[in-house]
Amino acid sequence: MNSEEWYDTGTKTTFHFDDNGMFVDSNGKGPQKGFKNNGKFSDWLHNLVVNRIKKLGLIEKCHPENGAPIYHTSNAFNSPEKLLVIIQGTGRVRAGVWSVGVCAYSGINAGSVLPDIIEAQKRGMEVIVLNPNDPRSDIFMTRYRTNLGMIRHTLAVFEDLIIPSDPKRVFILCHSLSGECTIAMIRRFHMWVIPHIKAVAMTDAYESPPIVEGVKMTSWSKQHFHNWICSDKEINSPLPEGTASIHFSAGTKDHSLSTAKARPFIWPFFDENGADKETDELDKFEDYIGDDIYINPIFHYIPYCNIA
Template sequence: MDGFYRIKREGFPEDLADFGYEFDKEGKLRNIETGEGFKYSARFKDHYYNEKHYEALADAMTIEVYKMLESECKLKRAPVPYDVKGDEERTFIFHSEDAFTNPDKLLVLMHGSGYVKAGQWSRRLIINDSLKSGSQIPFIQEAQKEGYGVVVTNTNDNHHHELGLVRGSEHPEAHILHVWKHYIYPAKAKHIAFIVHSNGGRLVSLLYPQVEEQFNGRVFAVAMTDSNHYFERHARYVGLQKVSRNWACNRRPLDTPLRTNNGDVVRVSAGTKVHEETSWLCFNSIFKYLRERLAAVKAKEGEGEGTSEATNKESCGNGDKGGGSCLVEEELKGEVKKMKT
């Protein structure tokens, strides 16, 4: 074994170039010879072959995204399980050079369910639109510009066909718990944030009760895009609710407050009804939210340099453990309450 598993589909190549495709400078998938975008119909009226071709090409695209995470984002791989032994099955996460040594802040990215792997929000968008809308690369690059260490999870890489389950990543829930225990929590960062899409929100909600005290002490923000989380006992998740916002599928303008059930994460509009588009369309709003949350936390901790009156207002000073409540979030809750009445 070469240490990291690569999917091989019988009868199809492994590399994107061998399919006749490449990503252009704009991050769009193009036919190398014609310059045209991806075409699903590789064989006329042969749905079975076309579907297999698409899946194999998506696997090759995944390998290409991995290469870009390393070449363009300068990320490195770390094994899961963290203490991998000999030739046992394994997967990996990606992390920036300073992910575990940055004393200030760490950002964790988590995709949804299905076939997507590390660095992806949506295979369909990467293949049919661009890397910009479908991959996590813009989020990683922006986080690095803002001084974050970065961890990119790989929650759907759980088993390797007949080769067996991966220890520490037997299922998505096991993966994020393993990565939290052995990579995220031991990191030096005082402040931790998550950006999670779809099932990633559910995984955070399942992780939270298992590591509640650790989570409350350091996680200042969880930005969710059309999350499918569910809180069985609302009172148990107060700490998570307080630091989270969910950009949900909705036709209303981006960031419009939406009706939020009691005890749930504050919901705002993602400005689209298309589930997989939510992450990219909320890009600017998400990073604005992270900046506001972090400013509020640091103001409360007395870390803010030249803290302005406006920044002080963001910290509600209600004595909550960890993140602290942001004025912007309280205003949104007020708007939601008006909607309910």
């Protein structure tokens, strides 16, 4: 059995991803009852996805040297014109995987970041894939006053690598609890964020109010953040606003599937904000000095985080 195949001890079956990205056996059937979606399978899947990420030209970099590995295109830290930052949700997923279960039952394209990297590269964007669930984020425990390793990892990568590399326009794709990682980042680095971040696409993501004293951060974020949340409403139909974003239906009640369902609408949203353009206008920080008039204290969406 090669590294592209997985032998499941529960069903006594060997699986692989076919040309359409579906996880199937030699007869073209997917996992059946008894399939073991366990830690060994998730480790194999992660290694496979990382290998495919590298085949797309991304490079592994540990931050710091004894820290968590992240993955980036060759010019991601060389003042790129357009940069996509991908942040996974919480749970056992590592860099490159949105959901282990979705990869197994709905295909690697639905459950991984591979299609997002390809879409970014079509637009001439550089890409960075974060690794927020790696336990080595404890390295930054004394540096950032938060008990969430995901947030520590995100803040450190932005502060140490992304911001100093001076990307011109930044786009963020985040899922689940990485929405809060993004909110923490925009609060902490708000003076840099406003003139650099063009759009944030969130999928069934947690979002607390992005309040910064003396800065209209909520007004700014609602112009740049879309959150596709779990709902039985028609996909992409408008929903009541969130605390930091404009909400749309992901067209599913399945939290783990929200990114795959929203993907056909995420990239048009990015393009509306200049992802498909060589250059584009940027916001000015001074235009957002002052206090927010409108903050929604009621609709504070917390997703159902059963990460498969």
